Amino acid sequence: MPVLEFKYKRRVYKQMKLDLQQVKKYHSKANLRAFMEAIRNRQADKVDKMLEKCLDPNFHEESSGETPLTQAASIDKSEAVVLSLINGGAHLDFRNKKGLTAVHVATLRGHAKVLETLLDLRASPNYKDNKGMTPLYLSVLHNINPAITEILLKDQAEMNTGDDQGWREIHQAARYGRLKHLEHLLYYGADVDVQNAAGNTALHVCALYKQETAARTLLFRGADRHVKNKASQTAFQVAIVANNFDLAETIRNFSETNVVPFQDLPQYSKRKRFSTLREGSLQRTSSEPYLDFAGSRLSLVSNNSNPEHRTQRGPSTPMNHRKVQEFGQAKMATAIVDYTAQEPGELTLRKGDQVEVFSIGEYNFWQGRVGQKAGWFPSYCIKEMTGQKPGKKAPTPPTTYKDGDFVDKHHAQSTPVGSPRIVFVERGKKGFGFVLRGAKSPHGPSATFIPTEDFPALQYLENVDKGSPADKAGLKKETLFSR
Template identity: 45%
Template sequence: MAEMQNSPGLLSMPRSPTSSEDEMAQCFSDYSDDCPSDSSREETIYETIRATAEPSQNHMDDIHTNSMVIRVLIPDLQQTKCMRFNPDATVWIAKQRILCTLNQTLKDVLNYGLFQPASNGRDGKFLDEERLLREYPQPISKGVPCLEFRYKSRVYRQPNIDEKQIAKLHTKAVISAPAQPLHLHCVVLVNVVNDEMSHHSVVSKLHDVFGGEPGDAESPLTFAAQLDNAVEMIRVLKNGGAHLDFRAKDGMTSLHKAARSKNQVILMTLLELGASPDYKDSRGLTPLYHSVVVGGDPGCCELLLNHHASVCTQDENGWHEVHQACRHGHVQHLEHLLFYGAVMSAQNASGNTALHICALYNQDNCARVLLVRGADKEVKNYNSQTPFQVAIIAGNFELAELIKNHKDSDI
């Protein structure tokens, strides 16, 4: 089933249904480390953003009846726009809408964010992407409220600060070569974490690395999230101004990196520091989705679900978390997903349910879990095949018998 083809685009739409044989043959190409060129990647991101952010008529009606007007300044393009936003939508969705209106491309576009300038004694700050716009009240005393759309860099609380001058302070004494590999920057940070003066200068320098040079392969935070015993490093970076929703070049946040590294301690640390379990990567996938794919200790999956991670996220081919759990035979992950409300009957772009996927990949333990919990074994995919028929076609005859002989009384 051509369910797992490479596609780095953001929030891509499901592809048209294909045969079971194609799906099985091509699924192994997904989540590979191969990356397209920077130019093609940026182009794909813009195309898919536009394809998925077109508002429906009902959505447009909702925007006009329940909306807020905001003036958006885009310094890098020297543009200003007045736009309507749904206050009950997330900042992430607002960002998608802004990107759809641009007639010029921005480099490393995923790391642009909405910035609320300082006003009325409040510090300026970037809006967290998974929070609702309504949670950031806008001052209306001066007319239409204003937000900036700009690249995420370190935010200094002191007014009128010269960031370029700050970047020069202490850097030669602490890190003499800005071109050093990023992991060396992190090692230096750990070595000086107890030194107040060095602490601030190193954090400033590290933030310049990921905030001032769009497109770096890793940010300090995404790199640290993959290390063992890096809790203190994570806290120092966050306190020094690192953005929890900043993305590495592969489109993943530090939370995604921790989930894929099966690093439960770092995952907990990031969540305690305020990271959202629903941050999206460049494909619109969440840390929970990646946790289910990589498997390992199901504690990471349970931790994310316990922090109210959304279930039923789907990739560009319509695969939900339950499909991935069944594809890879991650039984305990599947149990956690079902307990927290995952839909067993969800169909991917080929119309396959999780039980179809079990039948295709001969995952009998996952199939038993689904059947015992009441999965409908008579649902047909878009090739008019039941899970039993898929198991027969795939040559998984014992599993086919299991499905065939399961009775409603066994639920």
């Protein structure tokens, strides 16, 4: 069920001194040709040097129609070049003139290591080409190495992509008798009885194209031989019409007691996907949001073309909040909402926790301690207690819910107007029921925005529909949100 969450966050803008005329001059046809030639020769060092001069790796080569990333993906053992390009700002889903992404190209060429590198760097296995086909579908259709199909499935590639005739991956595997592809699809949960536009299942397709071994595989994995297509024919009847009498007998004589289900569950990849920002280079956004794992944000830094020299920044580096105000004595507060640490150095809170607050840091983050654990957390997570001393257990505030409503009623009633809080809004049939707008900074466009009590954010609600999920959640017109 889709849910929208508003949360306070921080933005860090890095001002770079770029000579735009010099950058434009550097993007000459000769330099772009040299850049593509370095990619074809797997010269990662040269690629790094040209990217450091702010060469944009998102362009189409005139002669081939390839992008730098799709060109690298078409070359075996080019993982270092792929890494350099993505670190330098190459968009993961930037397509060549044939409509293929780098993941499509690596799949079609059967380059397993390159494909795994792209997936490690947050590329999606579910990109679609200009015909709506995913890499998984193409790997089955074009009989690519089954190991490639398994890599995509392990990375939770979506199955049951259909062409204009409704043929899914399992139909194509059945048609051509590609048993290893078929086994991989069935093991990872493909619908064995899914029907195409004509109502044919994979078993119907086997009966039509005389794929007896594939038909046996489907039957042993639980295919329903009684399903009828839109011509009211079972797979047995299709085999008779197609003069495949031996296969028809196999289907008719099969007993459901011989079905052999998979004994173990599929194992999915646990690869972590890193952000790909190069220190000191121009920051470009990729086409997909960053993925968080275990509450930490990891980054991949490129200082050398050799992958062994690339370093990983992890939770070992503490978050640095410059202290603004120190309290003479620790204040006692109660956590009024759950909060999961988003950065190294932050503290995970659970509703009802008793918190000792020591100081206020930047961006309205407070420093405190729960038990023996200390760290930073947003101020909206806690409510100061009066008459409480350290060590005394704070009472847990009661919470009430109404059907279809994710609003903390106690929090909504007890929190003063204008105080920051998190609101969960359930999406209704007509959407969330609000219009969000952005305001200009009162300090001017070039100045760093500093939140104040009167102007805490640069976003506000222009309108809230009466009776909408947003209205039920307590959102009001002109409410300010996190910047």
